[in-house]
Amino acid sequence: MILNTDIMNATWPKSSEILKNNEQWIPGGVVSLNRKSDPNICFTKGVGSHVWDLEGNRYIDYQAGFAASFLGHNDPDVNAAVMQTLQDDSVLMGAGPTDLEGRFAELFCRSVPTVESIQITTTGSEATYHAIRIARGVTGRNHIIVMQGGYNGWHNDVACNVISALADVGERVSPGEYPFDSLSAGIPDEHKSLVHVINYNDLDSVRHIVKNFPVACILLEPILQNIGIVKPLPGYLPELRKLADEEGFLLIFDEVKTGFRHALGGYQSICGVQPDLSTFGKAVANGYPLGVIGGKKKYMDYFVHPEKSKRVLIAGTFNAFPLTTAAAIATLEKLASPEHNVYEHVNQLGQVLEDGLHSIFSGMDKPFHVARQGSAFCVYFMDHAPMDFHDILKNHDFGFDKTYRLKLIEQGIFNFPLPIKQGSISFAHTLQDIEETLEKTEDVVQRLLQKSPVL
Numbered sequence: 001m002i003l004n005t006d007i008m009n010a011t012w013p014k015s016s017e018i019l020k021n022n023e024q025w026i027p028g029g030v031v032s033l034n035r036k037s038d039p040n041i042c043f044t045k046g047v048g049s050h051v052w053d054l055e056g057n058r059y060i061d062y063q064a065g066f067a068a069s070f071l072g073h074n075d076p077d078v079n080a081a082v083m084q085t086l087q088d089d090s091v092l093m094g095a096g097p098t099d100l101e102g103r104f105a106e107l108f109c110r111s112v113p114t115v116e117s118i119q120i121t122t123t124g125s126e127a128t129y130h131a132i133r134i135a136r137g138v139t140g141r142n143h144i145i146v147m148q149g150g151y152n153g154w155h156n157d158v159a160c161n162v163i164s165a166l167a168d169v170g171e172r173v174s175p176g177e178y179p180f181d182s183l184s185a186g187i188p189d190e191h192k193s194l195v196h197v198i199n200y201n202d203l204d205s206v207r208h209i210v211k212n213f214p215v216a217c218i219l220l221e222p223i224l225q226n227i228g229i230v231k232p233l234p235g236y237l238p239e240l241r242k243l244a245d246e247e248g249f250l251l252i253f254d255e256v257k258t259g260f261r262h263a264l265g266g267y268q269s270i271c272g273v274q275p276d277l278s279t280f281g282k283a284v285a286n287g288y289p290l291g292v293i294g295g296k297k298k299y300m301d302y303f304v305h306p307e308k309s310k311r312v313l314i315a316g317t318f319n320a321f322p323l324t325t326a327a328a329i330a331t332l333e334k335l336a337s338p339e340h341n342v343y344e345h346v347n348q349l350g351q352v353l354e355d356g357l358h359s360i361f362s363g364m365d366k367p368f369h370v371a372r373q374g375s376a377f378c379v380y381f382m383d384h385a386p387m388d389f390h391d392i393l394k395n396h397d398f399g400f401d402k403t404y405r406l407k408l409i410e411q412g413i414f415n416f417p418l419p420i421k422q423g424s425i426s427f428a429h430t431l432q433d434i435e436e437t438l439e440k441t442e443d444v445v446q447r448l449l450q451k452s453p454v455l
Contacts, residue, residue: 014042049429049430071427113265118300119294120325131293134302145197148200156187160181178198203236218251222253227420228421260280277299349433352434353372369386381404396419
């Protein structure tokens, strides 16, 4: 991404200086390049629903660490659990079991009834990596199916087709698949040939791939939340379950984003479809680095399969690191607490925001659709709910979306300044936050669509 350095230097000079200095020692100036944006603001503090940048500006935050801080930044109960673990002199030993990992595993499996056992990783990407390995180990097959526009991590199997340009993937095809639009150099062509990219909500393409290739698994976000909020069509997820059973491949839900943000039992508890394996992250530890792979015990037990040739490796010095595991336990306990009513609170705020956005845009001469699932939302500038990524590419006004996001940032409402990225309400948001957001949104939209000279 090419940054508008003139705007950055004028509006966020301290942030620009940080980026410039970092670039001397870090390629690109940030340690995860999907954090680089235009503008590239340096944030220094976050409390609850608010964050502050290096210049001292305060924002109502809907980025939330790519939806990770579900309870809000620096949640006091989560932080207290981490501090207590420090005071207890907990140790990273790298030998033997720990009480924390066992407590978390039991709590997790009781929270997500479709999951019979788990393993703990440090990131969601590691979890999806292991899920694919298990699927290949179980089935003896190598081919996998992933979604156009989905994001499932950084590794070779899934580093493709995230927000691809139409020129890179071509026009809609069905049944069929799209070229592997690689996110990275260094992925062998032989490896790419095992990955089949299709559109979400397209059952015919699943049937086509399964008929022509030995498929180990299909891996998908049950709601595509990497490109906003794209929901499954009626019957889509149940039919995937049926196809997996009939054709002998594994159904894997990537719930790293949907997981604990939508329900204590994951989105699978809402849609009523049980995958064979699931991956979780982000909200599970309220922003602390922890991932989970879980599912049916008969598949999870491939990590300890008695036959060496079928055993799937899992290892990691920092898996179930004491501080992050303590944070995850505290997070799940708070999410399950009737006293806090987390999901009722965020769903109510989500409904107020959705209704308010609908009211604002209904009065304007601009096609729009407000998509929401619980606390996650996205405004599309098209006249219908998107069905898949090609639908968005063809119909969404990306230019207006970009300007809309930038103007909101200038007003102290922060969502990632990249079109179609999801917004996330946290438990720490208040009705006052939502009302302020709607007030400033209405002002921005009126000025943009009435072409006010103020902008």
